[in-house]
Amino acid sequence: MTIKFLCDKHRAMLNDHPVQAINVWQDSFDQGSALYDQREWQQAIAFLGSAYETACIIMTSEVLDRSSACELVSTSAVLLANTCVMLGHEADSRKIYSLAIDQLEQQTAHSMQERISINQYIAHLYRNIRRLECSTEKTGITTGNTLQLISATMH
Numbered sequence: 001m002t003i004k005f006l007c008d009k010h011r012a013m014l015n016d017h018p019v020q021a022i023n024v025w026q027d028s029f030d031q032g033s034a035l036y037d038q039r040e041w042q043q044a045i046a047f048l049g050s051a052y053e054t055a056c057i058i059m060t061s062e063v064l065d066r067s068s069a070c071e072l073v074s075t076s077a078v079l080l081a082n083t084c085v086m087l088g089h090e091a092d093s094r095k096i097y098s099l100a101i102d103q104l105e106q107q108t109a110h111s112m113q114e115r116i117s118i119n120q121y122i123a124h125l126y127r128n129i130r131r132l133e134c135s136t137e138k139t140g141i142t143t144g145n146t147l148q149l150i151s152a153t154m155h
Helices: 008-016 018-037 041-061 066-086 090-105 112-134 143-154
Strands: none
Touching (some): 008 018, 008 041, 018 041, 018 066, 041 090, 066 090, 066 112, 090 112
């Protein structure tokens, strides 16, 4: 599965102006989160996919510190993957988690603390993949729950 929610023109613009990508991520994530919480899965997926791709651009551009970039990628991936589940596309959900894990595993840590932080985000994504295997009932997942789970498992 190739993740492609951004058109080539917008992807190039974000790659050329990574500082602007932070605002684009926030807008896309906020809109996608609101639609997700309203159970408007089909509309949410476009915004959350854009947020995920933008987070990956932010990470590779190193415009944010490594931990913050990992958080953007992880949070975006979780909500995008959960949206796929709500639409009945569990295989796509697993692929999104795998792509996010690959993205995080490719990051070079500049300190032991950075490596620990990256590994914690990777572990969180693996736990979410395993959660897909545990239950078909996933309708209780909200944006707030996702952010709380990430925060709780990271600290």
